[in-house]
Amino acid sequence: MADFWLEVADITQSAMDGLLYGSTYALIGIGFTLIFGVMRKVNIAFGAASLAGTYASLVAFQVLHAPAIVVFAVSVIASGVLGYVVYLTCFRFIAASNELGSLLATIGMLLFLDEVTVVSTQGMPMPYPVLFSDTMLFFGPFSLRSDLLLVFVASVVCTGILLAVIYRTRLGLATRVVSQQPVAALLCGISVPRTNATTFVLSGFLGGVAGSFIASSVGLLSPLLLIPVTLKGLVVTVIGGLGSIPGAIVAGLLVGLLENVFLYFRGVTERDIYVMLLLFIFLAVRPRGLLGRLHA
Amino acid sequence: MDFYIGLLQIFGIHTLLGLSAYLLILTGQVSMAQAGFFAIGAYMAGICTAMWGWHIVPALALGGLLSGVLALLIGFPALRVKGMMLVIATLAFSEVVRLFFFNFNYTVLRDGIPIGPIGAEGFRRIRYFPENGWTTIEVSLFMGLIVLLVGGALWWADRSRLGAVVRAVGEDELAAQSVGINLTTIKVAAMTLGGVIAGIGGGLYAHMTTHVEHLNFGILLATFAIAYPILGGMGSVFGTLAAVVFVQGFLVEGLRFLGDWRNLLFGLLIMLAMNVRIKQLGDVRLRNLLRGLFGLRRRSHAGA
Numbered sequence: 001m002a003d004f005w006l007e008v009a010d011i012t013q014s015a016m017d018g019l020l021y022g023s024t025y026a027l028i029g030i031g032f033t034l035i036f037g038v039m040r041k042v043n044i045a046f047g048a049a050s051l052a053g054t055y056a057s058l059v060a061f062q063v064l065h066a067p068a069i070v071v072f073a074v075s076v077i078a079s080g081v082l083g084y085v086v087y088l089t090c091f092r093f094i095a096a097s098n099e100l101g102s103l104l105a106t107i108g109m110l111l112f113l114d115e116v117t118v119v120s121t122q123g124m125p126m127p128y129p130v131l132f133s134d135t136m137l138f139f140g141p142f143s144l145r146s147d148l149l150l151v152f153v154a155s156v157v158c159t160g161i162l163l164a165v166i167y168r169t170r171l172g173l174a175t176r177v178v179s180q181q182p183v184a185a186l187l188c189g190i191s192v193p194r195t196n197a198t199t200f201v202l203s204g205f206l207g208g209v210a211g212s213f214i215a216s217s218v219g220l221l222s223p224l225l226l227i228p229v230t231l232k233g234l235v236v237t238v239i240g241g242l243g244s245i246p247g248a249i250v251a252g253l254l255v256g257l258l259e260n261v262f263l264y265f266r267g268v269t270e271r272d273i274y275v276m277l278l279l280f281i282f283l284a285v286r287p288r289g290l291l292g293r294l295h296a
Numbered sequence: 297m298d299f300y301i302g303l304l305q306i307f308g309i310h311t312l313l314g315l316s317a318y319l320l321i322l323t324g325q326v327s328m329a330q331a332g333f334f335a336i337g338a339y340m341a342g343i344c345t346a347m348w349g350w351h352i353v354p355a356l357a358l359g360g361l362l363s364g365v366l367a368l369l370i371g372f373p374a375l376r377v378k379g380m381m382l383v384i385a386t387l388a389f390s391e392v393v394r395l396f397f398f399n400f401n402y403t404v405l406r407d408g409i410p411i412g413p414i415g416a417e418g419f420r421r422i423r424y425f426p427e428n429g430w431t432t433i434e435v436s437l438f439m440g441l442i443v444l445l446v447g448g449a450l451w452w453a454d455r456s457r458l459g460a461v462v463r464a465v466g467e468d469e470l471a472a473q474s475v476g477i478n479l480t481t482i483k484v485a486a487m488t489l490g491g492v493i494a495g496i497g498g499g500l501y502a503h504m505t506t507h508v509e510h511l512n513f514g515i516l517l518a519t520f521a522i523a524y525p526i527l528g529g530m531g532s533v534f535g536t537l538a539a540v541v542f543v544q545g546f547l548v549e550g551l552r553f554l555g556d557w558r559n560l561l562f563g564l565l566i567m568l569a570m571n572v573r574i575k576q577l578g579d580v581r582l583r584n585l586l587r588g589l590f591g592l593r594r595r596s597h598a599g600a
Contacts, residue, residue, distance in 0.1 A: 042380045093571050100326055103380055104526065105570035107519055112563030119556045227515060231391055234384050242381075269415075273395045276388045283385050284373040 009141045014264040015257050020148040021217065022256015023155035027210035028229060029236030029248035030159065031203035037243040038179040038199045041102045045086050045109035047230035050207025052113045053079025054215050057208075058126055068129035068216070076208035083204025087197050096182075110230060117223045125222035128215040151213045158209050159249060165202070166245075175199055179243075228272065232259075235279045241292020250290055301432050305504050306544050307537075308439040312497030313517075314524030314536040315450055316490040321525050322454075323486040324466035326379075329370065329386035330494045331518035332393035333363040335510070337495025338502035339397060339413055345424040345503070347404050347412050352424055352503065356442075359499035360492040367491025371484040390518050398510040418509025422502050439500055446493055451533045462486065494521070519566070527569055 028047055035043045057075035060066040066074070090105035135146040166172035177185040178195045186192055214229065215221040236255050240247030255275060262274040282289060313334060320327045337359035344355030374385055403412035413419040425435050453459050464472040465482045473479055502508045524543065528535030547565065551558040 042384065044383075089567050089571070099379060100383075101570045103326075103383055104522070105567045107515075108563040108566030108570070110563070111516060111519060112560055112567070115556075115559045115563065119560070231388065235388065238381070238384055269399050270395070273392055273399075276392045276395070279388050280373070280385070280392075283377055283381070287377050287381065 011261060011264060013142055014260040016142065016144065017148065018257040018260025018263075019253055020144070020152045020256070021260070022253040023152045024210045024213045024217075024252075025232050025236050025256050026249045026252025027155050027158060027206050027213075028233035029240055029252045030162065030245055031207045031210070032233050032237040033240065033243055033245060033248045034162075034199055034203045034206075036237070037245075038175055038196055039091060039102075040096075041091065041099050042234075042237075042242075043086060043090070043106050043200075044103065044230065044234070045090065045106040045113060046083075046203065046207060047233045048110045048113040048226045049082040049086050049204065050079045050211040051214075051221075051226050051229060052117060053077075053082050053204065053208045054128075054211030054221060055117050055121070055126075056082075057212065058128070058221060061129060062126075068131060071129050072209075072212045072216075075212040076205050079208030079211060080201045080204040083200040083202075083207065084197060086204075087200035091196065091200075092193060110226075114223065114226050117226065121223060123223055125220040125224075128212075128219060128221045130216055130219045145217075147217055151217055154209065154213065158206060159245075162202070162206065163245070171195075171198060231272075232275065235275055238279055239282050239289055241289025243293070244289065244291040247289055247291030298432060301436050303545065303549060305436055305439055307540055308436075308443045309497050309501045309504065310520065310524065310540045310544055311443050311537055312446060312493055312500070313521045314528075314540055315446060315533060316493035316497065317521040318525035318530070318533065318536045319450065319462075319486050319493070320490045321522065321530060322459075322462050322466050323483050324469070325374075325483060325486070326383055326522055327374075327386045327487070327490070328383055328515070328518040328522065329367070329374075329389045330490065330521035331513045331515070332386075332390035333367055333491040333494035334498035334501065334517065334521075335390075335393050335397060335508075335513035336363045336366060337498030338508045338513075339400075339419060339498075340495070341499030342419050342422040342502040342508065343402070343412065346419075346422045347402075347406075352438075355424075356496050356499040360495035363495025363498070364488050364492035368484060368488045371487035374487070375480060375483055387515070387518065390513070390515070394510045394513050397513070416510070418507060419502070420507045422506045422508070424503055426506075435504070439504075442496065442500065446496070447533050447537070454532060516562075519562075523562075523566055527565075 028050065031046050031050065032043065035041070035046060054075045056078035057071045060074040061071045086106065086109055090109055091102050094101045094105060131147045131150060137144045137146055137149065164172075166175060174185070174190045174195045175198070177188070177190060178192055182192055185195070211229075214225065232255060236248055236251045239255065240249070240251030255278070258278065259271055259275055263271045266274070313330060316333070317327065317330050320330075337356075339359075340362045341352075341355040341359035344350040344358055345352060350358075370386075370389055374382055377385055397413060398416055400413050401415050403410040403414060405411070409421070411421055424430075430438075454462075461472075461477055462482060464475070464477060465479055469479055501512075520543070524539040525536045526539075527543070528537070528539030543562065543565075547558065547561055551561065554561075
């Protein structure tokens with residue numbers, strides 16, 4: 001009986017760690033879903049562009065020996081810039097009706113960014129600034145890694161800021177108008193390309209936050225992160241419902257939690273299989289996701 | 297000389313991969329699952345010859361068949377989603393297959409050596425061709441024959457009534473449905489046949505390289521598969537062939553002197569091709585783009 005309760009405690013611990021880590025997936029998922037919301041197109045390069053921005057911040061860390069907070073800021077800004085570059089290369093000059101054209105262009109971008117990070121770092125993982133890794137908070141039998149807790153809190157704050165921007169500012173109003181009625185937005189004198197570009201930069205900022213948190217909670221930045229983060233982000237976006245920000249948050253936390261439970265039971269090499277299977281179950285049973293609209 | 301024969305074999309295998317995606321794109325489905333089917337065919341055919349001692353032809357057939365069955369199984373649920381969602385779903389399928397083989401262990405002892413897929417290490421010693429004394433020329437002719445059969449069958453079907461039906465589904469589903477075409481049958485059949493072709497290609501690939509591992513079957517391979525028909529144009533199977541020769545012959549082999557940096561070019565090429573979308577030189581869109589670049593034409597449209 002004691003063994004059983006020990007097991008339950010372990011699983012709960014894994015689930016809690018996963019839930020906290022899942023907040024970074026939620027940020028990536030929000031980025032994907034935000035772009036889908038305004039463009040009605042998927043930007044597959046989003047996760048890779050975010051981590052490429054984080055890679056750019058390594059320059060500040062390794063060359064300038066900047067403190068962690070500056071490195072994080074550089075990551076956020078670089079990801080925003082890369083978001084704009086992705087918009088220019090994969091969306092701006094491709095017709096709005098040609099959704100597969102943009103999709104393929106972003107896959108090209110994903111491969112390009114993947115190769116750039118591999119070639120420029122010789123494929124070696126690089127150390128990334130870690131936030132107070134040794135501190136633990138204890139609650140009875142459970143412990144919380146305080147850096148993961150910080151990641152969670154910061155993700156919540158970022159999401160809050162984003163929601164405030166979308167629902168409380170003129171810029172956010174313009175974004176929502178463009179996502180609902182592009183033609184009406186045009187008639188009201190809203191510049192559609194500029195609004196779209198702003199959305200890409202905004203989502204890039206979020207991606208930069210997520211990228212630096214992912215790297216710092218592992219302590220390493222590896223090119224091997226790019227494609228798994230992209231896939232997790234896509235899984236989160238689809239499970240949450242394309243275009244739904246609350247959906248992406250719930251799905252991000254859920255995927256993070258389940259991932260760690262799968263990790264506990266089946267080990268690290270099999271973990272991602274079950275995450276992908278979760279996506280299939282959703283596609284087969286509920287293609288519009290948890291909180292997505294019908295025909296989104 | 298061996299180098300050029302090896303290059304021809306790569307052309308053949310990638311042509312099969314590209315044709316499997318070509319068939320699907322004709323029906324309007326862009327699938328990233330071809331890398332997964334290719335992997336299944338490669339491992340299955342390798343298991344048949346290296347571990348069970350089968351002849352190469354039934355081994356390839358079983359590999360193709362298994363891929364086809366899986367394609368059929370994922371074809372039905374995948375039909376519920378279209379366009380972008382299908383790309384995401386099939387991408388996830390390929391990753392599941394890759395991760396499956398990353399965890400897959402199954403070996404038998406032959407001459408005191410364990411043979412078979414060993415997880416991350418991959419599947420070594422798929423040495424059917426050298427063990428049975430096939431020369432490089434014979435292997436190439438065998439591959440050429442398969443490519444010719446598959447390509448010829450697709451070319452012929454493309455020009456027949458069936459080709460018109462398939463293209464109708466790809467161009468306009470509603471119109472196709474209203475003239476009595478069964479969309480589900482056509483799409484699932486294309487998915488299945490695409491799986492079989494990719495599986496056969498994978499089987500040949502395993503026997504050509506004698507060693508496969510899960511890293512061979514990533515997103516890059518899936519992108520290659522759909523890039524060939526798209527870059528080559530959807531006019532006929534020859535477009536796919538031309539794109540294979542261009543990408544594998546020029547971008548990958550011809551630019552080898554650039555070292556690792558040439559891998560960047562493939563991603564850039566896809567981005568460029570999507571932005572320009574040239575059907576042929578002198579295309580009106582290319583002219584407009586050049587005019588736009590040199591400021592001769594004001595951009596008045598506000599799309600994108």
